[in-house]
Amino acid sequence: MKKIILLGATGSIGTQSIDVVLGHPNMYEIVAMAAGYNIEELKKIIRIYPTCKYYSVRKESDALALQAMYPNLHFGHGDDGLLGLLDVKADMVINALVGFAGLKPSLLTIEKGMVLALANKESLVTGGPLVKAALKKFKGTMLPIDSEHSAIFQCLQGNKTSEVKRLIVSASGGSFRDKTREQLVDVSVKDALSHPNWSMGKRITIDSATMMNKGFEVIEAHYLFDIDFANIDTIINKESIVHSLVEYVDRSVIAQLGTADMRIPIQYALSYPDRLPLMQSEPLDLIKVGMLHFDAMDFERFPLLALAYEAGKRGGNSGAILNAADEVAVELFLNEKITFLQIEECIAKAYETMEFIANPSYEDLRVTDEKTRAFVYEYGGK
Amino acid sequence: MKKIILLGATGSIGTQSIDVVLGHPNMYEIVAMAAGYNIEELKKIIRIYPTCKYYSVRKESDALALQAMYPNLHFGHGDDGLLGLLDVKADMVINALVGFAGLKPSLLTIEKGMVLALANKESLVTGGPLVKAALKKFKGTMLPIDSEHSAIFQCLQGNKTSEVKRLIVSASGGSFRDKTREQLVDVSVKDALSHPNWSMGKRITIDSATMMNKGFEVIEAHYLFDIDFANIDTIINKESIVHSLVEYVDRSVIAQLGTADMRIPIQYALSYPDRLPLMQSEPLDLIKVGMLHFDAMDFERFPLLALAYEAGKRGGNSGAILNAADEVAVELFLNEKITFLQIEECIAKAYETMEFIANPSYEDLRVTDEKTRAFVYEYGGK
Numbered sequence: 001m002k003k004i005i006l007l008g009a010t011g012s013i014g015t016q017s018i019d020v021v022l023g024h025p026n027m028y029e030i031v032a033m034a035a036g037y038n039i040e041e042l043k044k045i046i047r048i049y050p051t052c053k054y055y056s057v058r059k060e061s062d063a064l065a066l067q068a069m070y071p072n073l074h075f076g077h078g079d080d081g082l083l084g085l086l087d088v089k090a091d092m093v094i095n096a097l098v099g100f101a102g103l104k105p106s107l108l109t110i111e112k113g114m115v116l117a118l119a120n121k122e123s124l125v126t127g128g129p130l131v132k133a134a135l136k137k138f139k140g141t142m143l144p145i146d147s148e149h150s151a152i153f154q155c156l157q158g159n160k161t162s163e164v165k166r167l168i169v170s171a172s173g174g175s176f177r178d179k180t181r182e183q184l185v186d187v188s189v190k191d192a193l194s195h196p197n198w199s200m201g202k203r204i205t206i207d208s209a210t211m212m213n214k215g216f217e218v219i220e221a222h223y224l225f226d227i228d229f230a231n232i233d234t235i236i237n238k239e240s241i242v243h244s245l246v247e248y249v250d251r252s253v254i255a256q257l258g259t260a261d262m263r264i265p266i267q268y269a270l271s272y273p274d275r276l277p278l279m280q281s282e283p284l285d286l287i288k289v290g291m292l293h294f295d296a297m298d299f300e301r302f303p304l305l306a307l308a309y310e311a312g313k314r315g316g317n318s319g320a321i322l323n324a325a326d327e328v329a330v331e332l333f334l335n336e337k338i339t340f341l342q343i344e345e346c347i348a349k350a351y352e353t354m355e356f357i358a359n360p361s362y363e364d365l366r367v368t369d370e371k372t373r374a375f376v377y378e379y380g381g382k
Numbered sequence: 383m384k385k386i387i388l389l390g391a392t393g394s395i396g397t398q399s400i401d402v403v404l405g406h407p408n409m410y411e412i413v414a415m416a417a418g419y420n421i422e423e424l425k426k427i428i429r430i431y432p433t434c435k436y437y438s439v440r441k442e443s444d445a446l447a448l449q450a451m452y453p454n455l456h457f458g459h460g461d462d463g464l465l466g467l468l469d470v471k472a473d474m475v476i477n478a479l480v481g482f483a484g485l486k487p488s489l490l491t492i493e494k495g496m497v498l499a500l501a502n503k504e505s506l507v508t509g510g511p512l513v514k515a516a517l518k519k520f521k522g523t524m525l526p527i528d529s530e531h532s533a534i535f536q537c538l539q540g541n542k543t544s545e546v547k548r549l550i551v552s553a554s555g556g557s558f559r560d561k562t563r564e565q566l567v568d569v570s571v572k573d574a575l576s577h578p579n580w581s582m583g584k585r586i587t588i589d590s591a592t593m594m595n596k597g598f599e600v601i602e603a604h605y606l607f608d609i610d611f612a613n614i615d616t617i618i619n620k621e622s623i624v625h626s627l628v629e630y631v632d633r634s635v636i637a638q639l640g641t642a643d644m645r646i647p648i649q650y651a652l653s654y655p656d657r658l659p660l661m662q663s664e665p666l667d668l669i670k671v672g673m674l675h676f677d678a679m680d681f682e683r684f685p686l687l688a689l690a691y692e693a694g695k696r697g698g699n700s701g702a703i704l705n706a707a708d709e710v711a712v713e714l715f716l717n718e719k720i721t722f723l724q725i726e727e728c729i730a731k732a733y734e735t736m737e738f739i740a741n742p743s744y745e746d747l748r749v750t751d752e753k754t755r756a757f758v759y760e761y762g763g764k
Contacts, residue, residue, distance in 0.1 A: 157541060158540030165665075251641065251664075252536060254637070254639075255636070256636055257627070257634075257636075283629065287617060292673065292676075
């Protein structure tokens with residue numbers, strides 16, 4: 001029985017992780033869950049999965065109310081509650097938190113000798129070198145859950161990283177794939193939230209439309225697989241069926257394909273290096289799909305992708321700046337304080353304004369995150 | 383230095399194997415080569431690759447003439463010459479012979495403890511159980527060279543055969559992909575020899591047009607990977623870029639892609655489990671390709687594919703019947719003795735007429751081959 005701590009239980013990855021665990025009740029057990037503000041969803045989860053004893057939520061008032069409602073369970077709150085969950089004895093932590101908040105739990109997971117199943121790409125975008133150093137120091141294991149990175153990870157099985165020519169991270173193109181930049185001037189929040197293929201959280205849907213998400217994934221791939229940025233390419237597969245590809249030095253290309261079902265990469269992280277039947281899932285029917293399209297990524301159309309490559313190569317606290325600026329800019333856009341194209345402007349401005357730190361400590365990154373957020377609230381709110 | 387015996391040196395796979403070896407002169411050395419009747423091509427090879435000392439050709443007169451011309455090299459001939467080459471000390475045998483003639487050398491390769499790199503699919507189509515028994519008895523290793531099987535082999539790396547849901551063998555559709563059966567009535571030999579994607583030998587090009595080749599590949603896949611016929615599917619990818627796919631129990635699909643360059647699978651067999659740079663090769667440019675098409679295989683349109691599944695499931699000498707009938711029928715078609723559609727008729731007639739043997743010895747298979755050939759010459763020549 002593999003014991004799992006699930007961080008970000010009420011989000012899209014969280015609920016699908018529970019689904020995967022429920023499919024193999026004799027193999028996996030969730031022993032602790034962290035949620036945020038969505039208490040109604042957490043109550044649903046407790047009904048579906050009543051055997052988990054330890055929980056944490058963001059607000060103290062929510063924790064107190066839940067504690068009164070479920071006296072046999074344990075509810076913590078805030079950062080202490082979240083990090084305290086990692087004291088529960090487990091084999092693996094699924095980190096499906098959103099944002100910079102995921103970095104600290106990732107580092108702690110590795111320190112405590114648990115396998116890190118990573119859906120929180122910000123851990124690597126903001127703190128890649130810290131996570132890598134912790135993995136080395138504690139001989140830790142990190143497994144990807146992002147669909148693209150799980151695809152690459154699967155395509156690398158039985159091969160050597162030294163024989164990789166390039167990674168090709170695929171992208172659906174996002175909600176505004178077929179729009180020109182001119183047409184992006186007055187797009188609405190509602191339009192931006194309609195992703196053609198994947199049903200995901202709000203932030204990642206907006207990040208897909210700006211291609212910031214793909215930029216973060218390039219940085220994530222760099223740290224996950226130790227491949228130079230020069231050897232990480234992107235490609236648009238608008239069907240979101242080819243989840244990513246690896247080209248080897250012999251020109252052989254290995255690709256992972258599948259339906260847009262996040263339970264496949266989630267389960268692979270759980271079952272790795274084995275595979276298990278995925279319950280209630282539809283097989284990919286390529287004949288029904290009929291055609292797969294591939295298009296080049298346009299760096300002028302998607303300047304944030306170009307900026308992510310630049311930030312990735314510069315390293316240091318660059319990813320933390322980008323991520324904090326993006327978190328706030330997306331929030332401002334969702335609250336209709338700025339337009340869609342101003343997301344890019346806010347992030348670019350933050351990137352050129354915030355102080356660069358070449359070898360940041362966790363505390364440096366935390367301060368970078370805080371200062372960048374303040375800057376973008378100020379800049380975007382003006 | 384890996385020492386290699388190359389059987390079928392002057393054919394398409396043979397010359398490309400030499401090309402691969404020349405790309406890595408410090409890693410691979412060809413120590414013996416077998417050719418057939420194409421003496422001019424063999425002379426070219428000797429000029430390009432003069433360090434190989436041992437040769438065999440089909441005809442005694444050719445061997446004598448070559449011996450006079452190259453007094454420092456050794457030339458055998460006929461079956462004895464061919465099988466005698468396997469006494470040269472080597473690590474690997476590339477069996478790129480065509481037809482039933484390849485089975486005996488495959489068995490001998492395994493007996494002598496050399497790795498069998500198999501491009502002669504007839505070894506498995508006609509003698510699958512004998513080859514498997516030899517591999518077990520002598521703890522041998524067999525590696526695929528066919529592009530589809532190399533693709534599957536690559537997609538299986540790092541995974542377990544027990545976790546395979548199905549193999550999906552891809553097909554270009556052959557020269558007559560876009561023709562109806564009615565339009566096939568009066569197609570010419572020249573039309574049949576124009577394969578849209580691959581440049582291959584004559585027989586395999588015709589076998590691609592009748593889909594007999596794909597049927598043989600299904601049987602080959604069954605023996606190579608120990609997968610039930612019920613779990614081996616076929617799909618048309620008319621671009622011949624997706625060389626085959628493996629669907630796993632978790633619905634994840636791994637595919638191998640590449641240009642239509644046989645040197646990729648040849649080199650992978652040589653370098654396995656490593657990969658080496660492939661000299662002078664073009665990378666696959668998916669963006670330039672733009673689209674990949676997938677179509678269902680039509681078993682009524684291609685009855686020989688259906689017959690191959692049936693023969694594969696029946697086992698015994700069924701594959702030997704199919705193969706011998708096909709070898710002769712294709713020859714009769716190439717010599718304009720029968721029409722294109724009569725290839726199918728000849729093979730179906732042989733399959734229903736020839737005696738079934740459930741557990742054939744090599745001698746049984748040899749007799750089956752001989753009798754079936756005689757039958758089809760008689761039936762097709764009438």
